[in-house]
Amino acid sequence: MESNPANSDISRAWNYHDATKHSQWSVHSSRHYLDWANQPIPLKIYTTIDPIPLPRNADQTGVSALSAISALEAVSGTNATPSMADLARLLFFSAGITKKKSYTGGEIYFRAASCTGALYEFEAYLVCGNLPDLKAGIYHFGPGDFALRLLRAGDYRPVLAKATAGEPNVLHAPVTIVFAGTYWRNAWKYRTRTYRHFGWDNGTILANMLAMAAASGFPARVVLGFVDSEVNSLLDLDSEREVAFSMVTIGHATQEVPTEMPDIPKLSFPTVPLSQSEVAYPELREIHAASSLSSAEEVTA
Numbered sequence: 570m571e572s573n574p575a576n577s578d579i580s581r582a583w584n585y586h587d588a589t590k591h592s593q594w595s596v597h598s599s600r601h602y603l604d605w606a607n608q609p610i611p612l613k614i615y616t617t618i619d620p621i622p623l624p625r626n627a628d629q630t631g632v633s634a635l636s637a638i639s640a641l642e643a644v645s646g647t648n649a650t651p652s653m654a655d656l657a658r659l660l661f662f663s664a665g666i667t668k669k670k671s672y673t674g675g676e677i678y679f680r681a682a683s684c685t686g687a688l689y690e691f692e693a694y695l696v697c698g699n700l701p702d703l704k705a706g707i708y709h710f711g712p713g714d715f716a717l718r719l720l721r722a723g724d725y726r727p728v729l730a731k732a733t734a735g736e737p738n739v740l741h742a743p744v745t746i747v748f749a750g751t752y753w754r755n756a757w758k759y760r761t762r763t764y765r766h767f768g769w770d771n772g773t774i775l776a777n778m779l780a781m782a783a784a785s786g787f788p789a790r791v792v793l794g795f796v797d798s799e800v801n802s803l804l805d806l807d808s809e810r811e812v813a814f815s816m817v818t819i820g821h822a823t824q825e826v827p828t829e830m831p832d833i834p835k836l837s838f839p840t841v842p843l844s845q846s847e848v849a850y851p852e853l854r855e856i857h858a859a860s861s862l863s864s865a866e867e868v869t870a
Contacts, residue, residue, distance in 0.1 A: 576867060581859040585852065589762045601760060609754045609843035611678055611689045612713045613811075616839050620716035621708070623657040630658075632784035640783040649787050649820045650743045653702045656695070657715075658785060659746075659819065663778035664693050666712045680712070682773040685766040690754035691774060692811065694804050697744040698724050698826065707804065720836060725803060726826040728833065729816070732799040734868040738790040740825045742818035745792075747804060748774060751811045752854075753847045761852045771814055778817055788821045794868045797861040805836040810847070812857055 632640070651659070666678045680689055693710040695717065697703065705724040708717040726745065733739045748771055755763040755770070775791055782789035793815055800813040862868050 576860065576862060578859065581856065585764065585856040585859075588852070589765060603758060605674065607757070607844045607846060609688075609757050609847075610841065611687075611754065612711065613692050613709070613751070614711070614713065614841040615709065615718050616841060618709075618718040618720070618838060620711065620714055620718055621703075622714075622716045623660065624654050625657070625715060627654045627658040627661070630781070630784040634780060637780040637784035641779060641789075644783055644786055644788050647786065647788055647821060648823060650700060650822060651785075651787060651820050652700065655785055655787070656703070656744070656819075659778055659781050659787075660693060660710050660712075661715070662781045663774050664691065664710065664712055665715065678712075682770075682777045684770045684773065685755065686758045688755050688758060689770075690751045690763075690766070691771055691814070692749045692751065693774075694720075694747045694749065695744055696725055696729055696747060696803070698726055700743060720805060720838070721803075721833075723831055724827055725831055725833075727828060727830050728799065728803050729795070730826050731830065731865070732795045732803075732868075733792055733816075734794070734865040736792055736794070736868075738788075738818040739792060739816075741821050741823070742826075743820040743822050745816050745818050746778070747800060747816045748814055749801075749804060749806055749811050750814045751843070752850065753810060753843055756848065756850050756853065757844070760848075761850050763850070764853050764856050767814055775815065775817065782817075782819060787819055790818045792816045792818060794862060796863060796865065796868060798863065802833055805838070809854065 662681045665681050667681050668679045670677050677687060695708040695710065697705060699705045706719050707721040707725055708719055710717060729745055730739050739745055750767045752763055755766050759766055779789050797813060801808045804813060806812060
């Protein structure tokens, strides 16, 4: 397959950057206002899938934050497979709700990782083989009730291995966590600047997850190169609204993931609408398309 010319066109990134920069003029001349009656909910809620509660009593690691950060390379290559309790700790301290605060008009949920506008536009999905206390499958992490929901049963890690062009860390990972950004949850306030915030907000989550993985003794690697359409299809995302943005491999197994490719039927599980209506910002889809990869050759390059 030929390389994607859009991905190679750096001018598209510069154009987006220049068009979404703040200036004294742009800030003072903006007529944008927050439509509080149409504010999107900060959670993706599946309405027909039963929750699988995560344990809430995971022990503290006893490792300080700075020690965890410095230990990232020390655990590299260590054979380790996370349990449900390990996953609960990783998810809570990277994307979990740490407290709630009531105010006139509703509640605000505070997460372990900071986010622009406290809008929390990122979702976490687990793609795993059989773990000691969790069957192989694709799961969505719900911070609201601190539970997993099974989207697909079976081992779909071969799909990620193919989408990442045989990335070694994916090939040996018992679990890979994929983070997907939802445009409207952030664009309600920040409009076309949202794609800038994708990088910032996902970055804080990734920093927390890497530190917590190291503190727990699990190798973890951020993977940014993958065939976007294949990962979006695997997670059954409506790519007009939500797109895979990054992934983190957790743990290491000596045996590589299976090679047999499973079928990936369309799911279309219903979810609670984010708000009464959504405003489309084509610039967001365009810059994401411009930065997406469409073949294994592009991923390798």
